[in-house]
Amino acid sequence: MTIESTGEQKKYQFMLRLKMPGGEMPANMYRLLEDLSENYGNHTLRATTRSAFQMHGVLKDNLKTVFNKIMNAGGSCIGACGDLNRNIVATPAQFTSKPYQYVRQYSAMIAEVFAPQSAAFAEVWLDGEKAGAIEYWKKDMDFEKVQEILKHDNGHGVTDPNHAEPIYRDTYLPRKFKMGVTVPGDNSIDIYTQDIGIVVMTTKTGRLQGFNLMVGGGLGRTHRKENTFPRLADHLGFVEPENIFEVLKAIVAVQRDHGNREVRMNARMKYLIQLWGIDKFRDYVEEYSGVKMLPYKKLPAWKYEDWLGWHEQGDGNYFLGLFVENGRIKNEDGFNLKSALKEIVGLYNLPVVVSPNQNIILKNINPSDKDAIEEILRSSGVMFDGKDFSRTRLLAMACPALPLCGLATAEAERVMPDTVSRLEGMLRKLRIRTPITTRMTGCPNGCARPYVAEIGLVGNGPNMYQLWLGASANQTRLAWVFQERMNLDDFERTLEPILIEFKKSKRRAESFGDFCDRFGKEELERVVNEFDPSQSLIKASAKPRVSVTTETMDRLTRISDIRGLSPSKLANEILEQYIDSLETTVHAQK
Structure with a gap:
């Protein structure tokens, strides 16, 4: 039965983005936003690369209600x-x-x-x-x-x-x-x-x-x-x-x-x-x-800072930086960051700060509350000291892209965790300990700032990415286009020769981005073209494939858009539940 046959109107959903100067939000405002995301949104919050929160999935009929609640509580869009x-x-x-x-x-x-x-x-x-x-x-x-x-x-x-x-x-x-x-x-x-x-x-x-x-x-x-x-x-x-x-x-x-x-x-x-x-x-x-500019003053070298972990503020209290992969605050598969933040902010009335790197900082924490806060995070499956993740993963960022952004032509947030895992796998097998900043967007608008990442993946069609290399590790030098359209399936095939050359030729303390910039595009192209695939230490991930009908794929895609999951993840979830029920039935019959 179609919408047209029932006489119902289409339902349009929207994204709301808040204004948060410097990324800070008081506890009462965060609690309200958390509730709004559950009652009117898609049950998640998104920390953005401009230090704000976005709420996705708000239906058109609910926009006025949500705006009213935000504005009347002291927030603004x-x-x-x-x-x-x-x-x-x-x-x-x-x-x-x-x-x-x-x-x-x-x-x-x-x-x-x-x-x-x-x-x-x-x-x-x-x-x-x-x-x-x-x-x-x-x-x-x-x-x-x-x-x-x-x-x-x-x-x-x-x-x-x-x-x-x-x-x-x-x-x-x-x-x-x-x-x-x-x-x-x-x-x-x-x-x-x-x-x-x-x-x-x-x-x-x-x-x-x-x-x-x-x-x-x-x-x-x-x-x-x-x-x-x-x-x-x-x-x-x-x-x-x-x-x-x-x-x-x-x-x-x-x-x-x-x-x-x-x-x-x-x-x-x-x-x-x-x-x-x-x-x-x-x-x-x-x-x-009417003001004469004075000469620009000399500065120390710039350094990328993410401010994760515990830090003394200087007034006797602490702030705690929490890693949020791609900025998505959610409860999923034992990772219950959304519930943990709701409990911590509610119990201790802590202001929340969104960093430009899509992470969350809790401030004004009394030293006597540190252990209890750590226990809430630990019991929610949230790692709070950064030691459970590689530095490469902590540095990675992606924009929301599909299905939440109408400008996207490729995936970003939903495939970035796996892409980082593949990069980590290459670094591990090649025994490279140098972290690499990687950023991915679903279109060329650059919201996750891929053009200042050591590896920038810029959406250029379904599963296709423009590959940028050569930016500095402290984001003070632009990258350049190495490959116009790289199929993400070729990620290992493209990067492994360059990483092998990096390990062989890197200078002392040289970052991957500095190495790429020193070698230049033409030399790196030669490295890739002359690489003997039989010498590869890395096998591109050959994922199991299951064929479905076009109608089934369309249905999966529609539901995955609503759920905010990739079609493959939704299909896996459905199959797991179905197989579990079959196994239960078989065991009962035995």
Whole structure:
């Protein structure tokens, strides 16, 4: 029986993404979101690569109810999408020292200064009424100061204090805009991929000196469109504290006025800076802001940080970083992270922080509660110290892709765990101990930032991936295309020769990405082409295959989309249950 024959309307489902400046969410908000995901979503939560939560599977009829509950509890979805400043990311480390306090303070202020001011969202989803609670990140904020910064008119056309949108005006920005804030050396936010990267600079005693700024990063691109490309940010200069907001507003205004509004795929600020060059862009920023940029200050080497495990905050309490594979918070096959977080947050009223690496951090943990929290995690099948996973797995990221993203042409989240296992198997058999950063997306838009991974797998059709190699291990150098369309079944066949050469030719302490970049594309192609398959130590996984009819496959696919499982995993689950029932029947007959 079809929908048409019953007269029922199709039911559409949606994804909600929250705004969470710096990735932080108070305990009461997390508890609400957890309940909403059970009552209105697909029973999971998704930690994103921009330090926010997504909830999938919300039916169209329930959208207004869910929005109301979120807004009236002090949360928001405004500014999580659209042609404006998106969720601002920050180092997720919850230390209480001055530099990290400045990171959190300025992240929240920047998020609010560049928030859309229109009341349209409330008019649509709250019937024009004000939300029942102020957004949680505003509670300790000097909101009058924010409004003063937002509406300040320096006479250079940056803002119009009398406009409903003083900065964005009538047309908002040409495309989405992303900012990130961190401290020197901590590249947990992939700072060079941001439209604006902001580095908090302090003295040894904690006095705020100012901010190093970099501009023009961005990773989205389109297959077979050479005029689209990933780009890393350029160093713009150093700004003193009293000028930071004028300069940030000026950068956004330059993009607002001069960004490409004719060709949307070239609308990001990276293309403007690529066209103009950083010097011309800096001149415009200085003209718009009235502030002379100072030279960019020297920084220590950048290091990727994930902040997993236990860390003393500096105030007597601890924060705990939990690995969440591909950001999916769920209960499945004895891994009950969702239930564990619900219990821990409920019992101890702990704020939750989403890291830019799709992991979860619990903060403000009393030392006396550590053992009890560890026991809850342990009994829920959740590993909490990272020792139960390889470093390669801890570094991996994937976007949701199929079936949850309409832009995806290939799998990502659902196949990434197995792909990492295959990479781990190669490293183990070749006795390579160097961890490798691997990221996978279902399309070229780059949400999991594959173009700064040592191995980037970018969806390019069903089971086909563009293979990128050569990025640095600290995400400060872009990768390059090694293979346009690699069937995932050929993963071992393609990577093993390169890994063997890496083991043979690597320099002391050299990362896999640095090795690939040193060898270059042509030399690695020669390595792969001249490899003798009979010398392989690795056999590509030959998985058992079972043929089904087209009708059965269609039914499996429909149900797997609803359940959020791959068709093969659903088929295995059904077969296991059926075989169990048969075995029970046979034993009973005996």
